[in-house]
Amino acid sequence: MTFGQSWRRSPFESTEKRFELQLRFEKFYDPDYLLFPGSYQTEVNNQLRLRFRQNYRYRLGSGEYIVELNNSMPGGQNRFSKITLTSLQDIEISRQFSLRLRAFVGYIAGQATSQSLLYLSSGSSEDWIGNNWYAARGTLPQQWAREGHIHPAGGGNVRGYQITREYKTGGETQIASGNRLLSANVQFEVLSPLNPVFDIVPGLSDYFTTTAYLFFDTGLIGYSQHDDVIGLQSTTRTDAGIGILAELDLPGSLRKLGSFTVRFDFPLYLSKPPLGEDDFKFRWVMGIG
Numbered sequence: 001m002t003f004g005q006s007w008r009r010s011p012f013e014s015t016e017k018r019f020e021l022q023l024r025f026e027k028f029y030d031p032d033y034l035l036f037p038g039s040y041q042t043e044v045n046n047q048l049r050l051r052f053r054q055n056y057r058y059r060l061g062s063g064e065y066i067v068e069l070n071n072s073m074p075g076g077q078n079r080f081s082k083i084t085l086t087s088l089q090d091i092e093i094s095r096q097f098s099l100r101l102r103a104f105v106g107y108i109a110g111q112a113t114s115q116s117l118l119y120l121s122s123g124s125s126e127d128w129i130g131n132n133w134y135a136a137r138g139t140l141p142q143q144w145a146r147e148g149h150i151h152p153a154g155g156g157n158v159r160g161y162q163i164t165r166e167y168k169t170g171g172e173t174q175i176a177s178g179n180r181l182l183s184a185n186v187q188f189e190v191l192s193p194l195n196p197v198f199d200i201v202p203g204l205s206d207y208f209t210t211t212a213y214l215f216f217d218t219g220l221i222g223y224s225q226h227d228d229v230i231g232l233q234s235t236t237r238t239d240a241g242i243g244i245l246a247e248l249d250l251p252g253s254l255r256k257l258g259s260f261t262v263r264f265d266f267p268l269y270l271s272k273p274p275l276g277e278d279d280f281k282f283r284w285v286m287g288i289g
Helices: 142-146 252-257
Strands: 002-007 017-026 045-058 061-072 080-092 097-110 167-169 172-174 180-191 208-222 237-248 260-270 285-288
Touching: 208 260
Parallel strands: none
Antiparallel strands: 002 017, 017 045, 045 061, 061 080, 080 097, 097 180, 167 172, 180 208, 208 237, 237 260, 260 285
């Protein structure tokens, strides 16, 4: 159940402020049907969520920041509070090139459920459970999920570490989720060389476009039993690679449903790969929505 309100200084401005209040009452009786079964606990998880978002424009492009506050409510077995801050910047270099910058900070006090934890590679499970492509088995191959090829964007978004377990790298144990998170993402976008191919078919380019990009992600994640301890691991994990985004704008009245996007990322470099893997290796993840 969500209540929201937006403000603009004038009806002609594209910038706005938006505040949302959400009450969540949830319990999963059988999480085995989920695409990522271990990402949800069966206990009752009641939450109050406050979200504030503001976008703006400036000389070089546009930006947005989002602040979210989550707090457990009576009826659930876990007691915790969670705050996240996201900052986005889109810098328009030219009509063909743009630079996208993102920073994310997250902190959890108390004992959060697994669906509310912070993830280095992706968003918290409770954030993407509403995406039908990720919610249940049968929409995407289960093997892709087990092997870490399906990537729900969000959270730390260090996309090369899309794993759901701890793993060893050298003498260290690297964790996939925690209650402290700090990350940054850089993406340099160019018009895809595939776009001229779509111009061959009349009208196709009006509805279907692709964007190619180079990306670099870096982040720190940790888990602390004490609320007054930062608890971030000293080892920064980074990745770098190339990606392509395909976007379909539905024609006519179907446009009200929004656009459909498919993203393929190839994190060719990992600073801390799993034990036995090379730093440079062909890897891929994909996302939908």
